[in-house]
Amino acid sequence: MKRTLIREIFTTKPIDQEVVVKGWIRSVRNSKKFSFVVLNDGSDQDSLQIVVDATLPNYQDVASLLMGSAIGVKGKIVASNGKQPVEMLALEIEVIGRTTEEYPLQKKATSLEFLREQAHLRIRTNTFGAVARVRHELAQATHKFFSERGFFYLNSPILSAVDAEGAGEMFAVTSFNLNEPEKFPKTNGKVDFSKDYFGKEAFLCVTGQLEGECYAMGLGQIYTFGPTFRSENSNTTRHLSEFWMIEPEIAFAGLDEVAELGADYIKYMINHALTYCSKELEFLLSREESVLKLDHIETLKHVRDSKFQRVTYRDAMAILEKCGKKFEYPVGFGHELQTEHERFLAEEHFKAPVIVTDYPKQFKAFYMKLNPDNETVRAMDILVPGIGEIIGGSQREDKLELLQRRMDELNMQQDPLWWYLDLRRFGSVPHAGFGLGFERAIMYITGMTNIRDVIPFPRTPKNCDF
Amino acid sequence: MKRTLIREIFTTKPIDQEVVVKGWIRSVRNSKKFSFVVLNDGSDQDSLQIVVDATLPNYQDVASLLMGSAIGVKGKIVASNGKQPVEMLALEIEVIGRTTEEYPLQKKATSLEFLREQAHLRIRTNTFGAVARVRHELAQATHKFFSERGFFYLNSPILSAVDAEGAGEMFAVTSFNLNEPEKFPKTNGKVDFSKDYFGKEAFLCVTGQLEGECYAMGLGQIYTFGPTFRSENSNTTRHLSEFWMIEPEIAFAGLDEVAELGADYIKYMINHALTYCSKELEFLLSREESVLKLDHIETLKHVRDSKFQRVTYRDAMAILEKCGKKFEYPVGFGHELQTEHERFLAEEHFKAPVIVTDYPKQFKAFYMKLNPDNETVRAMDILVPGIGEIIGGSQREDKLELLQRRMDELNMQQDPLWWYLDLRRFGSVPHAGFGLGFERAIMYITGMTNIRDVIPFPRTPKNCDF
Numbered sequence: 001m002k003r004t005l006i007r008e009i010f011t012t013k014p015i016d017q018e019v020v021v022k023g024w025i026r027s028v029r030n031s032k033k034f035s036f037v038v039l040n041d042g043s044d045q046d047s048l049q050i051v052v053d054a055t056l057p058n059y060q061d062v063a064s065l066l067m068g069s070a071i072g073v074k075g076k077i078v079a080s081n082g083k084q085p086v087e088m089l090a091l092e093i094e095v096i097g098r099t100t101e102e103y104p105l106q107k108k109a110t111s112l113e114f115l116r117e118q119a120h121l122r123i124r125t126n127t128f129g130a131v132a133r134v135r136h137e138l139a140q141a142t143h144k145f146f147s148e149r150g151f152f153y154l155n156s157p158i159l160s161a162v163d164a165e166g167a168g169e170m171f172a173v174t175s176f177n178l179n180e181p182e183k184f185p186k187t188n189g190k191v192d193f194s195k196d197y198f199g200k201e202a203f204l205c206v207t208g209q210l211e212g213e214c215y216a217m218g219l220g221q222i223y224t225f226g227p228t229f230r231s232e233n234s235n236t237t238r239h240l241s242e243f244w245m246i247e248p249e250i251a252f253a254g255l256d257e258v259a260e261l262g263a264d265y266i267k268y269m270i271n272h273a274l275t276y277c278s279k280e281l282e283f284l285l286s287r288e289e290s291v292l293k294l295d296h297i298e299t300l301k302h303v304r305d306s307k308f309q310r311v312t313y314r315d316a317m318a319i320l321e322k323c324g325k326k327f328e329y330p331v332g333f334g335h336e337l338q339t340e341h342e343r344f345l346a347e348e349h350f351k352a353p354v355i356v357t358d359y360p361k362q363f364k365a366f367y368m369k370l371n372p373d374n375e376t377v378r379a380m381d382i383l384v385p386g387i388g389e390i391i392g393g394s395q396r397e398d399k400l401e402l403l404q405r406r407m408d409e410l411n412m413q414q415d416p417l418w419w420y421l422d423l424r425r426f427g428s429v430p431h432a433g434f435g436l437g438f439e440r441a442i443m444y445i446t447g448m449t450n451i452r453d454v455i456p457f458p459r460t461p462k463n464c465d466f
Numbered sequence: 467m468k469r470t471l472i473r474e475i476f477t478t479k480p481i482d483q484e485v486v487v488k489g490w491i492r493s494v495r496n497s498k499k500f501s502f503v504v505l506n507d508g509s510d511q512d513s514l515q516i517v518v519d520a521t522l523p524n525y526q527d528v529a530s531l532l533m534g535s536a537i538g539v540k541g542k543i544v545a546s547n548g549k550q551p552v553e554m555l556a557l558e559i560e561v562i563g564r565t566t567e568e569y570p571l572q573k574k575a576t577s578l579e580f581l582r583e584q585a586h587l588r589i590r591t592n593t594f595g596a597v598a599r600v601r602h603e604l605a606q607a608t609h610k611f612f613s614e615r616g617f618f619y620l621n622s623p624i625l626s627a628v629d630a631e632g633a634g635e636m637f638a639v640t641s642f643n644l645n646e647p648e649k650f651p652k653t654n655g656k657v658d659f660s661k662d663y664f665g666k667e668a669f670l671c672v673t674g675q676l677e678g679e680c681y682a683m684g685l686g687q688i689y690t691f692g693p694t695f696r697s698e699n700s701n702t703t704r705h706l707s708e709f710w711m712i713e714p715e716i717a718f719a720g721l722d723e724v725a726e727l728g729a730d731y732i733k734y735m736i737n738h739a740l741t742y743c744s745k746e747l748e749f750l751l752s753r754e755e756s757v758l759k760l761d762h763i764e765t766l767k768h769v770r771d772s773k774f775q776r777v778t779y780r781d782a783m784a785i786l787e788k789c790g791k792k793f794e795y796p797v798g799f800g801h802e803l804q805t806e807h808e809r810f811l812a813e814e815h816f817k818a819p820v821i822v823t824d825y826p827k828q829f830k831a832f833y834m835k836l837n838p839d840n841e842t843v844r845a846m847d848i849l850v851p852g853i854g855e856i857i858g859g860s861q862r863e864d865k866l867e868l869l870q871r872r873m874d875e876l877n878m879q880q881d882p883l884w885w886y887l888d889l890r891r892f893g894s895v896p897h898a899g900f901g902l903g904f905e906r907a908i909m910y911i912t913g914m915t916n917i918r919d920v921i922p923f924p925r926t927p928k929n930c931d932f
Contacts, residue, residue, distance in 0.1 A: 003718060005616055005686070007616065008616075022717075022718040022895070023686070024683075024684075024893050025893075041686045041717075042618075042684050042685035042686035042687075042717075043616055043685075043686050043687075068892050068893045069893050070718075070893040070894070070895045072718070096718070096894075096895050096896075097864070097892075097893045097894035097895045098893070099891070099892040099893045100891065100892070102891075103891075103892045103893075104892075119680075119885075120677075120680040120885035120886070120888060120889065121680070121683075121684075121888065121892070123680065123681050123683070123684030123685060124683065124684040124893075128684070129684060129685065132618060132620075132681070132684075132685055133618060133685075135619075135621075136613075136618040136619045139609075139619045139621075140609060140613055140619070143605075143606060143609050147602075147606055150471055150473065150474075150509055152508075152598060152599060152602040153601075153602045153605045153606070154598075154922060155601075155605075155693070155710055155921065155922060156922065156923070157708065157922070157923040157925060157932070158624070158693045158695075158708055159637075159695075159707070159708050159925050159930055160930070161930045161931065171639050171640065171641060171663070172639070172640050172641070172642070172643075172644050173637045173638070173639055173670065174637065174638050174640070174644060175637060175638070175697045176638070176644070177638075178638050178640060178642070178650075178657060178659075178667065179656070179657050181647030181648070181650045181657060182647065182648075184644075184647045190645070191644060191645050191647060193644075197637070197697055197699075197707070197927060197928075198707075198925070198927070198928060198929065198930035199927075199928040199929070199930075200930065201644065202930045204624075204639065211586075211922065211923055211932060214585075214586040214587070214589065214932070215589050215598070215922065217490075217587075217589070217590065218490075218508050218587075218589030218590040218594070218595060218598075219508035219509075219589060219595065219598055219599075220471065220489070220507045220508035220509050221508075221509075226692070226693065227621070227624045227692065227693070229624075229625075231641045231663055233663075241625070241663070241664075242623065242624055242625050244621055251488075251507075251508075252469060252488040252536075252538070252562070398563070419585075419586035419931070419932050420586070422586060422587065423586065425565070425566065425568075426534050426563075426565040426566070426569045426570075426587070427490050427491075427534045427535050427536040427563045427564070427565045427569075427590075428536070428562075428563035429488070429536045429562050429563045430562075455621065456620060456621060456622065456623070456677065456681065457622070457623040457677055459623060459625050459664070461663060461664070461665075462663075462664060462665040463664065463665070464625055464626070464627045464664035464665075464666065464668045465627065465885070466623070466677060466680070466885050
């Protein structure tokens with residue numbers, strides 16, 4: 001008999017029918033004449049309760065199984081008065097995979113911190129199962145959202161020879177044997193990268209935007225959804241060395257269009273999660289250690305249904321100067337908007353997501369379009385309560401001479417970006433886009449507070465296990 | 467007025483209505499009283515013909531625009547006797563971005579080879595627009611297929627400390643400054659990777675399978691869809707250094723389930739492409755340089771509707787031995803199935819996709835489940851006409867002692883894979899999965915013959931431009 005997923009049983013409630021389920025035991029509770037086995041197969045947040053009669057031939061074996069053991073059960077579905085609408089009466093049980101007392105996921109030791117060291121097993125817990133299913137649904141929502149709006153999915157390259165953000169925080173990639181640095185090929189005393197795999201220095205991408213612009217100039221509207229990398233030495237709850245980004249880019253568009261697109265996208269994701277992950281969100285927000293509680297669901301509904309606020313950087317700084325609150329970092333035009341400022345704006349002042357626009361050019365990347373004031377650029381950040389910046393975007397400089405001038409100001413080499421400049425030489429058009437850090441969006445929606453807990457296998461300084 | 471995508475105009479045919487379109491000029495043909503401008507905005511394979519009356523104020527300017535220039539046109543949609551059902555009568559034209567005689571995409575110079583050096587611009591051609599839209603739709607189909615069947619999307623890690631395939635063809639990733647190898651930190655004369663970013667040697671993943679197995683042991687059914695890497699020095703039309711793979715993994719399943727899943731997935735993709743990309747496929751297959759012609763569409767329909775053939779490696783070798791055909795590489799049990807053999811089986815013998823199973827263990831990775839014959843493993847490859855292997859999969863060894871014995875035979879270190887072995891220590895279950903190279907699937911469906919032409923920015927030896 002083919003196995004049925006537990007999610008399907010909860011959905012179709014096949015009362016009085018015989019089905020086969022297979023999964024891992026979450027708990028066994030023994031009474032005199034029965035055992036109650038709680039079985040989870042990963043398909044659903046909830047587990048199926050299975051009533052095992054002591055008359056079953058291998059009852060003794062089953063009743064002594066440890067948490068984490070895998071079994072297959074043929075049984076009859078019956079209505080239940082328990083937490084779930086249905087439960088199962090076992091007819092036959094097959095023990096598929098046993099476990100031992102050394103199984104790390106014991107009830108007493110499941111702090112999120114401990115589980116990070118068990119990233120290969122933590123997916124078997126309620127918390128990480130819930131996060132994984134939310135992550136899955138938000139990825140599906142992302143593809144649906146952009147596809148429905150006529151955006152084409154672009155796999156921008158991961159390996160790259162240029163430092164697109166000019167931030168110098170890139171990992172180097174090589175086929176040289178790092179164990180033998182003395183054997184690196186050299187010419188005139190310098191390492192000769194023409195002998196490396198790609199014939200030049202290569203890096204892991206920090207963004208797919210520049211290639212995204214190339215594709216927007218042909219397909220009109222594109223989005224990327226892929227991994228990006230930073231080698232900065234940030235050991236915080238908000239930074240990963242490897243994380244996933246979504247970056248749409250629209251030709252014939254300005255900042256207003258992408259600001260609206262960004263707001264729509266966040267609302268779409270929230271609505272999707274509320275629709276398809278209600279069990280998961282309820283579970284995650286009900287946990288004792290969750291900082292956000294169940295009323296976060298109301299907050300999400302509010303955000304989904306409300307208009308995002310708009311404010312210029314200049315006005316945002318004026319608000320911060322006048323608000324009377326003490327900040328660690330200075331405020332006022334010419335200072336950076338720090339996370340504490342962003343969170344004040346979103347959480348206390350506007351009490352809603354807020355789109356901050358027109359930042360001073362010195363804080364932003366070289367490719368952003370200069371405003372007529374010659375001082376600010378057509379940039380925007382979308383700030384959400386609890387997180388701060390979740391989206392960063394801009395209209396791009398589409399005038400060749402202005403872009404070149406800005407690169408000169410920043411002492412950037414133009415040669416490696418000849419192809420990027422070509423976009424301004426041949427049929428250049430106004431265009432704009434943004435980047436959303438996927439993990440930050442998941443944190444925002446689930447209320448998880450450490451970014452290491454919303455990506456399956458986190459990579460951070462000194463951590464590349466599994 | 468907001469712009470309308472050309473795809474929408476072809477779909478809704480808003481006859482007699484005024485709309486605005488924006489795009490890039492594919493050609494301008496001038497007659498005495500009119501110009502005919504062919505405009506493409508990337509949303510559709512086909513371009514919109516725009517009739518420009520000589521009485522328009524900026525007619526002279528428009529009539530002299532070069533191919534590749536960007537314009538915005540306000541105009542009225544009218545029925546057409548041309549190739550398209552509708553065309554546009556221009557009322558106002560705005561010149562948005564000009565181009566020059568140096569624009570590389572001139573009609574005379576658009577060989578696929580030349581266009582590879584213009585990867586930033588080639589998306590503006592009919593061929594690469596078509597490939598990009600097919601690629602987009604196949605990615606959407608992939609997420610839909612697995613999601614509908616209850617698989618969860620897993621973002622397996624890109625950075626990895628283990629050589630999962632044991633093939634040693636991995637790129638090294640470091641934050642050491644490669645320009646100064648003499649400054650690499652050393653301890654006892656050896657490079658000290660504990661001082662590198664991750665505190666150990668790190669690489670780019672060759673597969674997400676091992677982490678996929680971890681997640682299948684919790685979520686039941688998962689799939690990955692992400693970039694993978696090979697540093698092998700293969701300069702062929704079928705190899706990339708960076709390519710995208712789809713890797714499903716199912717708990718409580720054997721080889722038959724994943725063979726069936728693989729066949730269903732290929733059929734689903736074909737059906738999706740035939741449904742949503744018929745214009746694109748027709749265009750690509752009608753090109754003079756296309757090896758496959760329009761009847762490839764009939765072949766695809768046939769594959770979609772037919773049962774995939776099954777044959778064991780042993781029987782496949784017997785077929786090859788008896789077929790009377792001369793091969794470059796030897797045939798018979800104990801020899802590798804080469805591409806020439808795979809293509810003979812799929813194209814000439816079975817004339818259909820064929821699933822070859824149960825390969826000798828020495829040709830396959832350490833994690834595949836040993837058959838009772840002690841000689842072959844529960845592996846399968848799906849071969850398709852024109853390409854050869856498109857899917858490789860297996861049931862995984864779920865018995866700890868057998869897996870460890872195999873690793874010992876291959877002199878593999880077990881320590882770095884402690885977490886992978888844990889899956890066999892705690893609640894181990896039969897499980898199986900496969901990998902599909904996304905680019906090979908696109909080649910198969912579109913008939914494109916060089917893998918560099920089905921990924922936006924190909925990375926190959928000595929090539930990491932753009």
